[in-house]
Structures are given as structure tokens and as C-alpha cells.
Amino acid sequence: MADVNITVDGRKLTAPAGTLLIEACKSVGIEVPSFCYYPGLSLQGACRMCLVEIAKMPKLQTACTTVIQEGMAVTTASDTVHQARKAMLEFVLQNHPLDCPVCDAGGECELQDMTFSYGASESKLIDFKNHKDEEQWSPVVFFDRPRCILCYRCVRVCGEGMDVWALGIQNRGALSLIAPNQDDHLECEECGMCIDICPVGALTSGAYRYKTRPWEMNHVSTVCLHCADGCKTTLGVRRQGSGNQIVRGDNRDKSGINGDFLCIKGRYAFDFIEHPDRLKQPLVRKNGTLTPASWEEALELVALRFREARDTDGGASMGVIGSSRTTNEENYLLQKFARLVLRTNNIDHHRTADFPAFVNALSGRAHATASMRDVLSAPAVLLIGNDPTYQHPLLAWQIRTNVRLHGARLYVVNSWPIKLTRQAKEFLQIPEGAEDKAAAFLAGDDSAADALLTSKTTREKLAGFREKLQGEQNLVVIFGSELRGQELAALVRAAARGAKYICLGDHANSRGAADMGLYPDLLPGYLPLSEAARFGEPWKSVPQQPGMDLEAMVAAGKERKLRTLYVVGSNPVARYAIDPFALAETFVVVEDLFLTETADLAEVVLPAACAYEKSGSFTNTCGDLQLLRKAGDCEGVKPDLEIIVRIAELMGFDIQQLAPLDPSGMRADFGESRGVQSGEVDQQAIWNRRQGYEPRVSPFNPFAVLKEIQRVVPGYNVGQLELLSGNDVHTATAGRAPGKTEADRFILPSHENLFTSGTLGRYSDVLNRVIEARLRLPNEKEKEIAAD
Amino acid sequence: MQFSDQLEKRFAELQTHYPIKRSALVPMLLYAQDEVGHVSDEVVHEIAARLDLTDLEVRNVVSYYSMLHTKPIGKYNIQVCTNISCMLRGAEKVFDHIRQRLGIGHKQDTPDGLFHLEEVECIGACCWAPAMQVNYTYHENLTTEKVDEVLESLRKKETQ
Numbered sequence: 046m047a048d049v050n051i052t053v054d055g056r057k058l059t060a061p062a063g064t065l066l067i068e069a070c071k072s073v074g075i076e077v078p079s080f081c082y083y084p085g086l087s088l089q090g091a092c093r094m095c096l097v098e099i100a101k102m103p104k105l106q107t108a109c110t111t112v113i114q115e116g117m118a119v120t121t122a123s124d125t126v127h128q129a130r131k132a133m134l135e136f137v138l139q140n141h142p143l144d145c146p147v148c149d150a151g152g153e154c155e156l157q158d159m160t161f162s163y164g165a166s167e168s169k170l171i172d173f174k175n176h177k178d179e180e181q182w183s184p185v186v187f188f189d190r191p192r193c194i195l196c197y198r199c200v201r202v203c204g205e206g207m208d209v210w211a212l213g214i215q216n217r218g219a220l221s222l223i224a225p226n227q228d229d230h231l232e233c234e235e236c237g238m239c240i241d242i243c244p245v246g247a248l249t250s251g252a253y254r255y256k257t258r259p260w261e262m263n264h265v266s267t268v269c270l271h272c273a274d275g276c277k278t279t280l281g282v283r284r285q286g287s288g289n290q291i292v293r294g295d296n297r298d299k300s301g302i303n304g305d306f307l308c309i310k311g312r313y314a315f316d317f318i319e320h321p322d323r324l325k326q327p328l329v330r331k332n333g334t335l336t337p338a339s340w341e342e343a344l345e346l347v348a349l350r351f352r353e354a355r356d357t358d359g360g361a362s363m364g365v366i367g368s369s370r371t372t373n374e375e376n377y378l379l380q381k382f383a384r385l386v387l388r389t390n391n392i393d394h395h396r397t398a399d400f401p402a403f404v405n406a407l408s409g410r411a412h413a414t415a416s417m418r419d420v421l422s423a424p425a426v427l428l429i430g431n432d433p434t435y436q437h438p439l440l441a442w443q444i445r446t447n448v449r450l451h452g453a454r455l456y457v458v459n460s461w462p463i464k465l466t467r468q469a470k471e472f473l474q475i476p477e478g479a480e481d482k483a484a485a486f487l488a489g490d491d492s493a494a495d496a497l498l499t500s501k502t503t504r505e506k507l508a509g510f511r512e513k514l515q516g517e518q519n520l521v522v523i524f525g526s527e528l529r530g531q532e533l534a535a536l537v538r539a540a541a542r543g544a545k546y547i548c549l550g551d552h553a554n555s556r557g558a559a560d561m562g563l564y565p566d567l568l569p570g571y572l573p574l575s576e577a578a579r580f581g582e583p584w585k586s587v588p589q590q591p592g593m594d595l596e597a598m599v600a601a602g603k604e605r606k607l608r609t610l611y612v613v614g615s616n617p618v619a620r621y622a623i624d625p626f627a628l629a630e631t632f633v634v635v636e637d638l639f640l641t642e643t644a645d646l647a648e649v650v651l652p653a654a655c656a657y658e659k660s661g662s663f664t665n666t667c668g669d670l671q672l673l674r675k676a677g678d679c680e681g682v683k684p685d686l687e688i689i690v691r692i693a694e695l696m697g698f699d700i701q702q703l704a705p706l707d708p709s710g711m712r713a714d715f716g717e718s719r720g721v722q723s724g725e726v727d728q729q730a731i732w733n734r735r736q737g738y739e740p741r742v743s744p745f746n747p748f749a750v751l752k753e754i755q756r757v758v759p760g761y762n763v764g765q766l767e768l769l770s771g772n773d774v775h776t777a778t779a780g781r782a783p784g785k786t787e788a789d790r791f792i793l794p795s796h797e798n799l800f801t802s803g804t805l806g807r808y809s810d811v812l813n814r815v816i817e818a819r820l821r822l823p824n825e826k827e828k829e830i831a832a833d
Numbered sequence: 834m835q836f837s838d839q840l841e842k843r844f845a846e847l848q849t850h851y852p853i854k855r856s857a858l859v860p861m862l863l864y865a866q867d868e869v870g871h872v873s874d875e876v877v878h879e880i881a882a883r884l885d886l887t888d889l890e891v892r893n894v895v896s897y898y899s900m901l902h903t904k905p906i907g908k909y910n911i912q913v914c915t916n917i918s919c920m921l922r923g924a925e926k927v928f929d930h931i932r933q934r935l936g937i938g939h940k941q942d943t944p945d946g947l948f949h950l951e952e953v954e955c956i957g958a959c960c961w962a963p964a965m966q967v968n969y970t971y972h973e974n975l976t977t978e979k980v981d982e983v984l985e986s987l988r989k990k991e992t993q
Contacts, residue, residue: 210887210889210890211889212889213889213890213892213893214893215892215893215896215897216896216897217896217897224889224892224893224896225889226887226888226889
């Protein structure tokens with residue numbers, strides 16, 4: 046669009062036609078105050094705080110609803126404007142209580158700031174203030190009517206942003222109030238966007254209220270550890286007893302791929318950290334029962350038994366199960382540990398999507414994977430299977446926002462009308478389980494059409510759908526775990542003309558676990574075992590035979606051929622409904638946060654730090670790499686990275702071959718709450734001196750591992766600077782050698798929804814307390830009706 | 834929920850008046866209130882379903898308008914205008930008189946469920962002030978005597 050020239054406070058500025066005056070002012074650093082205006086939401090013009098003088102216009106105008114015009118001369122800081130804003134504040138404060146000292150928002154309240162700037166601290170009104178008692182609408186949402194300034198931000202973000210429409214305005218004038226959809230409580234997605242967006246303390250969070258004051262917290266930006274979307278979350282931490290305690294999650298600085306979006310899990314579900322059942326001491330089985338033990342005792346036992354098994358029966362008798370929730374560095378190191386230290390390829394993890402087939406299908410095509418950011422800007426999106434609203438909340442937010450703000454065209458193929466069909470331009474309802482056929486049909490296989498016909502889907506509709514898709518350029522194609530192997534490959538190969546793809550896995554680092562080679566037949570970067578040597582000299586000893594997958598390991602356990610099983614941050618016994626007796630003769634070591642069904646069978650249980658308690662990196666399901674920063678502390682636990690290295694060291698392995706020692710040491714991560722009182726830093730220094738290393742060097746430095754990953758894993762050689770400044774960097778897939786691509790029969794979708802998150806979800810008080818967790822999902826209801 | 838045939842016909846016709854479905858909301862609420870007596874939860878739910886709105890959205894609108902009632906009210910809704918023209922011509926006296934005669938105040942009902950009293954803003958009858966509206970019937974140039982006659986006739990109508 047053509048540019049428009051205007052003058053603001055004597056400064057000339059140029060902005061594209063159609064820009065709102067308030068945004069144009071912001072672009073040159075002139076802040077026009079506002080409560081109701083919020084970028085990305087519809088215009089309200091309710092608060093009248095953004096009044097400015099515009100030459101030749103008779104009255105003050107609202108900058109938030111005025112579109113700039115050529116030659117406009119604007120004054121934002123005259124006496125008239127100041128007076129008008131001050132008067133508006135007096136109005137707003139008419140019924141506003143003076144409880145700032147106990148209000149959660151005090152210290153980061155926009156009304157406070159505004160009152161301070163305009164000095165509207167005196168009121169000419171002598172009437173009593175309207176009072177209404179505080180209400181609790183859900184375990185996470187509290188509403189304090191008197192504090193509300195009726196800016197409608199919450200109503201709009203809930204409706205337009207989330208497409209939930211759970212908040213409304215009732216009554217009129219001074220008696221207006223925000224109302225929840227179920228009279229006295231909320232039934233919604235409990236995302237907490239309304240609380241975060243509230244400029245004052247009218248909506249407060251059940252998880253955070255009255256816990257601390259904003260200025261008492263430090264803020265740590267890290268990556269959410271729940272689903273695979275990789276939202277950046279800013280954790281508010283406060284010094285407490287044994288270290289830092291996480292008291293709040295939000296993303297108000299809007300950095301990161303998620304802007305200000307977070308779902309209930311990202312915002313509140315960090316509470317499992319302080320669950321009383323959290324493991325804080327190693328457990329060793331003695332006389333049949335798991336008994337608390339010291340770290341030394343537990344680690345020495347593990348190392349001893351691992352070495353025995355390896356030296357007598359060889360690596361083939363040992364298994365390793367990795368995690369889709371541990372960091373890339375830990376996953377990389379774990380498979381390196383399995384392959385170099387245990388000398389086995391028996392390594393697997395809970396697979397939730399067919400990433401190997403995906404990467405293979407894309408080989409040779411540069412820039413063919415879409416990042417989470419692309420979903421917000423793509424002109425068209427095709428979604429096959431999955432239900433992002435519940436399984437990938439950020440993805441759903443990106444799609445909704447793209448449709449709403451940029452007019453993107455959304456095409457949905459699903460077996461039932463998922464919530465996103467409300468944004469869809471075209472919806473193709475197919476029989477359940479026919480996603481692979483749909484992919485084949487869209488890829489050009491007409492014979493697949495027969496399997497797709499339903500009462501709502503005719504042959505004409507199918508053909509029309511495909512034709513429209515073929516007309517789309519720069520399409521982003523998103524599919525869930527329903528698509529695997531051949532069909533996935535066919536679909537990816539069929540679409541062209543700038544199409545980009547996203548393959549949806551389920552957990553925070555599902556993609557990272559796959560990328561880091563937690564496969565019995567694939568090395569990091571999906572390289573075949575024959576290419577092990579390219580990772581360096583020690584890798585030449587890696588066995589060329591593919592190892593056992595999870596199923597084979599369990600079978601070997603039954604035949605008493607699996608001597609040890611090392612499970613890191615995974616609960617295969619519950620996930621795969623493994624017969625507990627299959628592992629009766631196996632020495633099982635489990636690293637986890639809680640005593641899971643798998644840990645319950647273990648000989649040794651090692652308490653691990655969660656992703657909020659360590660540094661490292663995660664790769665989201667789109668392939669966006671982001672750094673984790675340590676936020677909280679938990680006494681007694683260690684990061685998996687440290688545990689792996691310590692076991693290797695106790696096994697007599699030269700740890701320099703396992704964990705790179707980086708003398709530039711940016712920030713060694715010691716995991717557990719460190720500091721003078723624990724003495725661990727000193728111990729580390731002594732260890733360093735004994736080994737002849739520089740004092741700052743640590744073998745537990747995730748950044749050093751990340752450097753190695755960037756050097757050796759194809760696709761991960763991305764810029765350090767972007768990463769370190771907290772940005773997401775898209776990893777590449779093209780150029781990788783094709784790995785194994787047979788249809789992956791071990792893929793087990795976790796079927797997480799908004800209120801579950803595997804083991805972590807089970808121990809999250811918030812996720813268990815919201816009523817929606819007990820309600821059936823729309824698709825379940827739908828299926829029930831269909832079955833009737 | 835099923836409305837009378839006449840009302841259903843009216844609703845069907847209303848739908849054709851507006852380019853956007855939800856525009857029919859306010860007239861639908863008024864007509865439904867006339868038939869049912871008040872805007873019950875059932876009415877809210879039904880109209881929401883018909884207009885593809887949430888119940889909450891309908892309640893937002895209902896709570897905005899003082900002429901929509903969510904609870905049953907007396908059969909005859911006496912709305913006395915006390916806006917400026919009526920006030921200058923003695924509306925407050927009229928209103929006080931009715932209050933005393935019926936023993937009820939603003940937005941209250943007589944125990945027999947016959948009358949509901951409301952003090953309202955301008956009803957557009959300034960030329961004949963003071964005026965009041967009983968349901969949809971206007972009574973103008975009011976005096977206390979005239980009010981008594983109106984109340985009496987309504988009561989008589991009811992006992993017959």
C-alpha cells in the first residue's frame with residue numbers, strides 16, 4: 046500500500062496507508078496511552094485514553110480508531126489532551142478501589158502507571174464506590190469487579206483470539222460487568238489469556254494470586270515443557286529456601302514464536318514441580334523394596350551392573366529408552382552413551398510421529414519444512430488429521446490468527462468436525478482412520494477416493510477440494526501421526542510450488558528425540574548406522590547392526606535376554622501396557638521426576654530435574670530450535686545430562702570422549718540448587734583440578750554438547766547468536782541422507798489434550814482441578830453420538 | 834422450544850430483514866417476551882440456538898435493555914414517564930399516587946401478580962404529558978383521578 050505522510054508533535058513520519066494513528070505514533074517512539082486498544086484484536090474505542098488533537102478536526106479524536114490520512118497534523122501532548130486524559134482517569138477511578146497494596150497487579154498495573162503519569166489522584170466525586178464481592182470462576186480465574194475498567198480486552202481475546210467466547214459484558218453503564226458463560230463459573234479452555242491481558246488486577250490467576258509482588262520476582266524466559274509446539278514462556282521466579290521457586294508463567298514480553306499466547310499448560314502447569322510425591326532422593330531396591338540411598342551408592346550400583354552386563358553378555362543384552370521431554374543435549378548424549386559406552390544400538394523412545402519418513406520424503410528439498418512462524422503468515426494451510434485446538438494449542442492459535450487477521454484459507458481434512466473447521470474455508474469429512482487414503486487421494490491417487498466417501502463427502506466434493514488445493518501457492522501442509530510411511534511420503538512429494546510441511550509429534554521434545562537419533566537403526570540426523578564414522582573417531586566402534594526397538598527389548602526381557610534397561614524420562618510400562626513380569630529379570634534403572642509405573646519396577650530410581658530446572662535446547666515439532674534456561678531449583682535432583690555423564694565416568698569411560706569439555710565455558714549447568722551452601726561447585730573445582738582441567742570447565746555443560754550437536758548433526762548448524770538471544774531458529778532437514786523409512790508401527794499417539802500431559806499432567810494440581818478436565822472432549826461426544 | 838404459529842411465522846419473516854442473522858436478536862427477544870411473559874432461560878437458550886449465538890451473548894443483550902425482563906412480572910406493566918416534560922407537568926405526583934395505591938415501588942409487583950410498576954424515561958408522549966404506558970397502551974394527560982380510573986378498569990377487567 047502507498048505510504049502516507051503525517052506530522053506528530055512536529056515530527057514528520059511516514060507509514061503505510063491504513064495504519065492506525067496509535068501504531069504510527071508508536072513506530073517513532075511516541076507512546077499514546079490506551080487501555081482498550083490491543084494490537085491484533087478488534088477496535089473498541091471504549092477507554093478514551095488515547096485522545097489526541099488533530100488539526101482541522103473539531104474535537105479530540107481517539108488515536109486507536111483513527112486511520113492516518115495524508116497531511117494529518119497530530120498533537121499528542123498538549124494541555125487539552127493532558128486534561129482530557131486526566132479527566133478520563135478520574136472516571137475510570139470512580140469505582141476503582143484503592144487496594145493497590147494488596148492487588149496482584151500492583152507494580153505492573155497499567156492504570157497505576159497512567160494515574161502516576163497524569164496525576165489523577167484526586168477525585169471530585171463524593172459518592173460511595175460501587176462494590177461487588179470478588180468471584181471465583183474457575184480454579185485459575187478470579188474476578189474482582191470493582192477493579193475492572195471495562196476495556197473489553199478479556200472479552201475480545203477470549204472470543205476473537207481463542208474462539209471460545211466464554212466472557213461477555215452484562216448490564217449497562219456504571220453497572221456493567223464482565224460475566225462468565227456459565228452464570229457463576231467458566232467453562233472454557235482455561236488458557237488464562239484474559240488474566241494476562243487484563244491491564245489492571247480485575248482478573249487474577251488462582252495459581253499466582255497473593256504469592257508475591259511483581260518486583261520481587263526475576264524473570265527467566267525458557268520453553269514450555271508440555272506439548273510439542275515450543276511456546277516460549279517467561280517464568281517468574283523468587284528466591285526461596287533451597288533455591289529459586291517458580292511462581293508464575295506468562296509471556297507478556299511477546300517474544301518468541303507464540304507472541305503472548307500460552308495455554309493452560311504453559312501458564313499454570315509448572316506446579317507438578319512442587320508436588321509432594323516428587324522424587325528427591327535416589328532409590329535403590331533392597332530386599333524387594335525401593336529404599337532411599339545416596340547418589341554415590343545409587344550411581345555406583347548402576348555403573349557396576351551396567352559394566353558387568355556389558356562385559357559378560359555384551360551391549361546386545363542392554364537396552365536404553367530415551368525421552369521425548371529431555372533436552373536435545375541429553376538425548377544426544379544418551380544415544381552416544383548407548384552406542385559408545387554400552388556399545389549397543391538398543392535405543393528407542395516413545396515415538397509419536399513418523400519423523401524418519403517425513404525427513405526422508407523431504408530429502409533434497411531445502412527449506413521445505415515450515416516453522417511455527419510460517420503458520421501465522423502462510424496464505425493457505427492444509428490440516429490433515431489431529432485436533433490442534435486440544436493437542437497443539439499454539440498451532441491452533443497461529444491458524445486462527447492467520448485466518449482472522451490475514452485472511453488465510455484453511456483446508457481441513459478430518460474424520461469429525463474439529464473446532465478449527467469454524468475457521469475453515471473447506472472441510473472434508475472422511476471416515477475415521479482414512480487419513481492415509483485422503484493423503485493418497487490428495488497426492489493424486491484416484492483409486493483412494495472410494496475409501497473417503499461419506500454422506501457428507503461426495504466424489505465431486507473430493508475432486509473440487511483437490512483442485513482448490515492444487516491452485517494454492519506456498520501452502521503449509523500440517524498432518525498428525527495419522528499419516529505415516531508411504532502415504533506421508535506420497536503427500537509430501539505430491540504437493541509442490543513452495544509448499545512447506547509440518548509433521549505433528551506430541552511432546553515438548555519429540556522432534557528433538559527423533560532428530561538426536563533415539564532409534565535403534567538411525568543415528569542423529571536420521572543417518573544410517575553405516576555413517577557412524579562421520580561423527581568422529583570413537584564412533585567407528587558403533588555396531589553396524591540395528592539394535593532392538595522397544596517391542597523387541599520387551600520380548601528379549603521375557604526370554605531373559607535383556608540384562609539391563611536404562612529408562613530416561615519415559616514411562617513405557619504404562620504407555621505401551623507392558624506386562625510388568627516381562628522385565629522381572631532385567632536390571633531396570635529409571636530416571637524420572639515421579640515414581641511412575643516403570644519406576645516402580647526399577648532396581649534403581651534416580652530423581653531427575655525437569656526442563657524448567659536445567660539448561661539445554663528443545664526442538665519443537667516444526668523443527669524450531671530454542672534454548673531452555675534454568676528457572677527453578679529442586680533440592681536433591683540432578684539433570685539427566687549430569688547423571689548420564691556420571692554413570693559413564695563410574696563405568697570407567699573416558700568422559701572426554703562422551704561429553705565435550707568446553708574451556709570457553711559459557712555457563713556450566715550444575716543442575717541441583719547450587720551455591721555456597723551445597724558445596725557442589727567446590728567439589729567440581731577439585732574434580733577439575735584433579736583431572737587437569739581448567740576451573741571453569743564442566744563435563745555437564747549443555748552448551749558444549751549443543752556445540753557438538755551443531756557441528757555433527759545435519760540441519761543443526763544454525764546461528765548461535767540468534768539462539769543465545771532467546772530466539773527460535775529453524776533447523777533444516779534438506780541434505781540429510783535418507784534413513785530407514787518403513788511405515789513405523791511403533792508410533793503411539795499420546796492423545797494428550799489441553800488438560801493432560803503424561804506423567805507431568807497427572808501430578809499437576811491445576812490440570813486436575815479444572816472441571817473441563819473431567820468433561821468429555823467434543824470429539825468424544827461426537828463419537829458417542831455417532832455410535833448410538 | 835416451540836412458540837405459537839403466529840410467532841414462528843413472525844420469526845421466519847424477521848430473518849429475511851437483515852443481512853446478518855444476529856441482527857434479529859432484539860426484536861425476537863421482545864416478541865418472545867410478549868408471548869411468554871418474560872425472557873426465561875429457555876427463551877434465551879432457544880433464541881441463541883436459532884441465531885447461532887452462545888447463551889452468554891444473548892444474556893449480554895438481555896441484561897443491557899431495561900425493557901427485557903428475565904423474571905415473570907405482573908400482568909399489567911405500568912410504566913410511568915418521569916422525564917422532563919412529564920415531570921414538569923406533575924408526573925412525580927402521579928407516580929407517588931400509583932405507588933401508594935398499589936403499595937409497591939419501582940420495579941415491584943403487586944402480590945396478586947396483576948401489576949408491575951416502573952419509572953421510565955421518555956416514552957415519546959410529551960405533547961400529552963404526563964403520560965404512562967400500560968403494556969402497549971398509552972394513557973395521557975394524567976391526573977390522580979384518571980390514574981385511579983385506569984387501575985380500576987384494569988382490575989375490573991381481570992375479575993370479570
